[in-house]
Amino acid sequence: MYTDMVTLEVMDTIFYEAQRQGRISFYATTTGEEAINIASTAALHNDDFVFPQYREPGVLLWRGFTLQEFAHQCFGNKYDNGKGRQMPIHYGSRKHNYFTIASTVATQIPHAVGAAYSLKMEKQDSCVIIYFGDGGSSTADFHAAMNFAAVLEVPLSQAIQAAERVEKPLIAEMFNDIINKYMKHVIFEFQMTNIKFITSRKRINNHMFLR
Numbered sequence: 001m002y003t004d005m006v007t008l009e010v011m012d013t014i015f016y017e018a019q020r021q022g023r024i025s026f027y028a029t030t031t032g033e034e035a036i037n038i039a040s041t042a043a044l045h046n047d048d049f050v051f052p053q054y055r056e057p058g059v060l061l062w063r064g065f066t067l068q069e070f071a072h073q074c075f076g077n078k079y080d081n082g083k084g085r086q087m088p089i090h091y092g093s094r095k096h097n098y099f100t101i102a103s104t105v106a107t108q109i110p111h112a113v114g115a116a117y118s119l120k121m122e123k124q125d126s127c128v129i130i131y132f133g134d135g136g137s138s139t140a141d142f143h144a145a146m147n148f149a150a151v152l153e154v155p156l157s158q159a160i161q162a163a164e165r166v167e168k169p170l171i172a173e174m175f176n177d178i179i180n181k182y183m184k185h186v187i188f189e190f191q192m193t194n195i196k197f198i199t200s201r202k203r204i205n206n207h208m209f210l211r
């Protein structure tokens with residue numbers, strides 16, 4: 001886990017500098033969110049579906065996406081899964097059950113809830129994890145999706161990533177409000193520095209997470 005966290009940071013540094021040098025057109029780093037990337041996906045199974053925002057390349061890294069594949073996507077060449085049709089960092093991989101990132105903030109949340117509902121209807125034993133920032137939790141998409149998730153009781157985990165610059169009491173208040181409002185079956189919750197992770201999945205092993 002530690003090796004992947006460090007690899008992620010080194011990859012970020014190289015691609016960030018490549019963007020500053022004009023070699024790639026866009027890049028967003030995962031600085032400070034390495035642990036939540038790797039730890040959250042380590043707790044899942046590879047057949048669980050991931051609906052990411054844009055700061056979760058560590059999830060792909062953990063599942064076996066190679067550094068070369070990251071480079072193909074960022075450079076938008078013919079070896080990229082999307083054949084260069086997407087902006088850099090908009091990774092996607094069917095093989096790794098990682099849905100292609102959409103630039104429009106929070107649109108992955110209703111998609112994820114729909115996918116979780118289909119898993120429930122088909123009686124599949126996998127779940128869905130959504131990643132989004134605190135900004136994403138202020139959107140109409142988030143609230144509509146959470147209403148559906150609560151009513152339909154879908155197999156869903158959420159990793160809400162909060163930037164260090166947001167005031168901590170404000171984050172706590174906001175997330176408590178979200179939990180009270182939508183998560184009827186929260187069985188496990190933990191706080192990792194500036195990040196709160198909430199899950200309703202029983203099979204996630206809470207010993208994997210350290211405070």
Ligand SMILES: Cc1ncc(C[n+]2csc(CCOP(=O)(O)OP(=O)(O)O)c2C)c(N)n1
Pocket residue numbers: 055103104105132133134135136137161163
């Ligand atoms: C629907 C939509 N509105 C605005 C934007 C522009 N935009 C890109 S990133 C971003 C900030 C998102 O903040 P947050 O969800 O907290 O994630 P962070 O980048 O801070 O990790 C915004 C507003 C967008 N991409 N999509």
